[in-house]
Amino acid sequence: SSFSSSSSSLFILLKKNRYCRRLIVLFILYVFMQTFVFLKTWFPGDPTLRRISESSLKLMFSRSGFSFRTSRVFSKRYSSVKGGEGEVKLRNPKETRQTKKQYVVQGQIPDRPTWGEDFDIHKYVKDVRLGEKGGGGEEEEGYKQLQCFFTVDANEPKVVLYDDGRTHVVHLGVGNTGINMNELTCEHFRATTSVGNDDRIEETWSIESEGENVGKLAIVSSATNVEMLSEYHRTLLNHLEYAKSHKYANYLSLVKQKTLEGRSGKFAKHLAMGALISTGDFDTVCHVDLDAWFASWAPLSYYAKAWPRDKDLLFGDTDQIWINSGLMIARTTTWSAQFFEKVMNAVHSVNAENDEKIGFKRDQPAVWHVLAEGWREEGRMPYKGTECESWNQCNPDENPVECWHWCHWDALQRIKGWTGLTSLNALPNIHLVPIDVYPQMHRMCIRSCYSVAARAVMGICSGITRGSAMCLPKDVDKMSLCDGKGCLEQMESNGGAWLKHTGHQHWRDVLPSCVPRNRKEADLEQKNPL
Numbered sequence: 001s002s003f004s005s006s007s008s009s010l011f012i013l014l015k016k017n018r019y020c021r022r023l024i025v026l027f028i029l030y031v032f033m034q035t036f037v038f039l040k041t042w043f044p045g046d047p048t049l050r051r052i053s054e055s056s057l058k059l060m061f062s063r064s065g066f067s068f069r070t071s072r073v074f075s076k077r078y079s080s081v082k083g084g085e086g087e088v089k090l091r092n093p094k095e096t097r098q099t100k101k102q103y104v105v106q107g108q109i110p111d112r113p114t115w116g117e118d119f120d121i122h123k124y125v126k127d128v129r130l131g132e133k134g135g136g137g138e139e140e141e142g143y144k145q146l147q148c149f150f151t152v153d154a155n156e157p158k159v160v161l162y163d164d165g166r167t168h169v170v171h172l173g174v175g176n177t178g179i180n181m182n183e184l185t186c187e188h189f190r191a192t193t194s195v196g197n198d199d200r201i202e203e204t205w206s207i208e209s210e211g212e213n214v215g216k217l218a219i220v221s222s223a224t225n226v227e228m229l230s231e232y233h234r235t236l237l238n239h240l241e242y243a244k245s246h247k248y249a250n251y252l253s254l255v256k257q258k259t260l261e262g263r264s265g266k267f268a269k270h271l272a273m274g275a276l277i278s279t280g281d282f283d284t285v286c287h288v289d290l291d292a293w294f295a296s297w298a299p300l301s302y303y304a305k306a307w308p309r310d311k312d313l314l315f316g317d318t319d320q321i322w323i324n325s326g327l328m329i330a331r332t333t334t335w336s337a338q339f340f341e342k343v344m345n346a347v348h349s350v351n352a353e354n355d356e357k358i359g360f361k362r363d364q365p366a367v368w369h370v371l372a373e374g375w376r377e378e379g380r381m382p383y384k385g386t387e388c389e390s391w392n393q394c395n396p397d398e399n400p401v402e403c404w405h406w407c408h409w410d411a412l413q414r415i416k417g418w419t420g421l422t423s424l425n426a427l428p429n430i431h432l433v434p435i436d437v438y439p440q441m442h443r444m445c446i447r448s449c450y451s452v453a454a455r456a457v458m459g460i461c462s463g464i465t466r467g468s469a470m471c472l473p474k475d476v477d478k479m480s481l482c483d484g485k486g487c488l489e490q491m492e493s494n495g496g497a498w499l500k501h502t503g504h505q506h507w508r509d510v511l512p513s514c515v516p517r518n519r520k521e522a523d524l525e526q527k528n529p530l
Helices: 002-016 018-041 046-053 121-127 227-231 233-245 265-279 334-344 363-377 401-412 421-426 452-465 484-495 519-527
Strands: 059-062 065-068 071-074 148-152 158-163 166-171 188-191 217-223 249-254 284-288 292-294 313-316 327-331 347-350 357-359 430-433 440-444 497-501
Touching (some): 018 452, 158 188, 188 233, 217 233, 227 233, 233 249, 265 327
Parallel strands (some): 313 430, 440 497
16 A cells, blocks of 8 residues: 555665664654653642643543533542432431541541531620620620730740630640630630730730721631640741731630531631621731741732722632632621621531531532522522532542532633633632732642652552552652642742641641741741741
């Protein structure tokens, strides 16, 4: 045939022409080297998936399958079709599985969070006597605000709680503090300069308004376990000093398990946000996770200047495939108070046997769900909610990527004009500060610290040795393979960030000593993050 004849002629030509053979060999070597360099310098993670999903291909991957625009290919074993293979089998809701690590911020996370009555944020604010007016428009007769304050010792690892007349000293880094959370009168402690030995509170600093887009601001962090504060002396001091220098209020919310009434401890931050908003004492409230710190001493107004006045929520784009609730900022509006109340009461499923509501184990899927429900009701998003084929993946123990992929991303990318996560800014109530604002507003460790080539070698080694520990680095996060230094190196490029945020798995080596405790140290950290 003509094809075989042409192939034979090409072979003869190459055999006679050494120059052509050398060119082909050099080309093959060039391609090989380029591929090697690419794999050697490609550090996989969320940004890779984000770029692919926001390309013209709109290609999205997760362990259960992939999406190509509106076409979907996924395994049926992840489906939540009733009566089918993927049906959610609900166990006794009173059975709980507790986390083993005591330093987890949220303490005990129920496997099937359940509660009775829905949470009423305004009633709660009055019950705990939070704020100058207890959440009312005018101060009620006979109302007396609880005296709840805290301070962080700059020289010793300890936090002092002034609990409406009683003083508790929390020594950090010692494990069991001996303080019973249920015996505390207060749940929301406001930062002050110091608490004297005679239980006298030094006057708190005055709160000043910071322009029309921020106004009076309160920064809050939360936990459901006093013991876990042991890991966060530096970040607690960082939050306090940052707030004090900018004339913001600073709160530490220690939310009791009985207050959550069976909800996951992950929702303590939403209770704290809703409560402080409902007091009406502040124009803006910002929640910062305890494993995050202000690396830049810039004021919030720097990032809020592009926050539209008709938007209630402000998030920073972390370059993940979803919005992250580790940093949440909200204006004091009726919508915001109702939003956090809805997140607290968000139901994942209902026990068919006794109609008991089962909540979300993790707060981020609940946040996505409440936002998406609102957009669906307004006809802006084809969100299926509980009818999503992979809805059972929206209540995972760990990474909720399947939930985001099939139930949220799939619906969002069907919106006309959708180009990526920043297109959320075209929807009501929410504004996302893009990553190209310098320095980035909210930054996390979201890439692997080892390249694709290095991870491939580890995979081959593990396959040959049947999973030997010698094939993997020690003391690293199991997904990113990062340690503390690797995490810091990731977050220092391109000017670093306003808020740096890492998981608890990294807090066993270098990170605590790198958290700035004042403006001077923040300036030094900007120049030399390591």
